[in-house]
């Protein structure tokens with residue numbers, strides 16, 4: 362049996378007719394850069410996720426960049442970022458000339474450890490970027506408490522966490538702003554690049570609307586330096602087709618996760634621990650094993666795809682050499698990078714495929 366780690370063909374085949382119909386409408390109305398499809402998506406996405414408002418941009422990375430600009434983060438400022446996340450979380454500070462300050466993660470949830478934040482705060486700290494990693498919400502309450510005590514902004518990197526909840530609240534609507542990605546492999550993916558900025562702060566949303574379109578509110582009148590970060594009409598059209606399926610697909614991911622949590626009994630494998638405060642939407646199902654590379658090779662021999670997400674913690678990335686971090690600075694992040702392995706969890710997997718993965722993991726010695 363062959364079990365893919367990701368299978369975009371399988372995900373899109375049943376939607377092909379609907380997608381082509383949506384693209385045909387976009388061709389007819391011609392709204393390719395912003396336009397009616399983007400407007401419909403912004404409203405639909407906010408409503409489906411229970412968010413106050415959303416602004417479509419070209420990618421999750423662009424979302425983080427524009428939030429940093431709108432918050433006025435810049436040279437001389439420090440931004441606290443988890444040491445274990447996708448690199449773009451750290452571009453938040455680096456694109457605007459601020460300094461990234463890394464924090465370790467919690468070994469249970471793999472999200473930023475609130476206890477490690479307090480001691481990193483200086484009078485230069487302007488923001489904390491919280492990544493809801495692998496679909497699991499970070500522990501927001503203590504983070505918001507620290508932030509409000511020190512007058513610091515909280516940015517939610519929700520690129521991997523569409524529909525994730527924290528104590529009944531939607532991620533992306535809890536901090537000062539949220540950044541979502543619609544990269545094709547995300548829980549909600551476009552057919553190319555896409556992203557959104559979310560916030561309860563209407564002024565911030567107005568500001569990023571201007572920033573994404575060359576700093577212009579009125580055509581050819583530019584108030585400040587802006588960017589070309591518009592969400593494309595065809596991408597929004599694809600997202601409008603896929604959005605109604607997100608809830609069902611998320612439930613399927615959670616069902617597969619429950620099967621893994623109940624079925625994997627290999628004593629050498631550490632399973633992810635569901636947090637008490639909100640169920641993960643399982644963008645990834647990430648296990649740990651001391652001999653991760655041998656396990657990965659074994660799974661490949663059995664026809665099972667897997668991926669190392671991520672092999673390097675951010676403080677040891679060459680691009681951050683200049684900051685002087687060294688091995689041992691963030692033991693939890695480093696250990697996870699050494700031992701993590703993500704299993705197939707796309708919603709299109711069959712029950713037989715999931716059972717096969719469990720069987721092969723339990724047989725690994």
Ligand SMILES: Cc1ncc(COP(=O)(O)O)c(C=O)c1O
Pocket residue numbers: 420421422423446447449450492518520521541542543544554555556
């Ligand atoms: C945690 C995280 N942040 C940010 C991004 C950046 O999103 P994008 O690829 O849409 O630029 C991603 C996605 O790759 C991500 O996983």
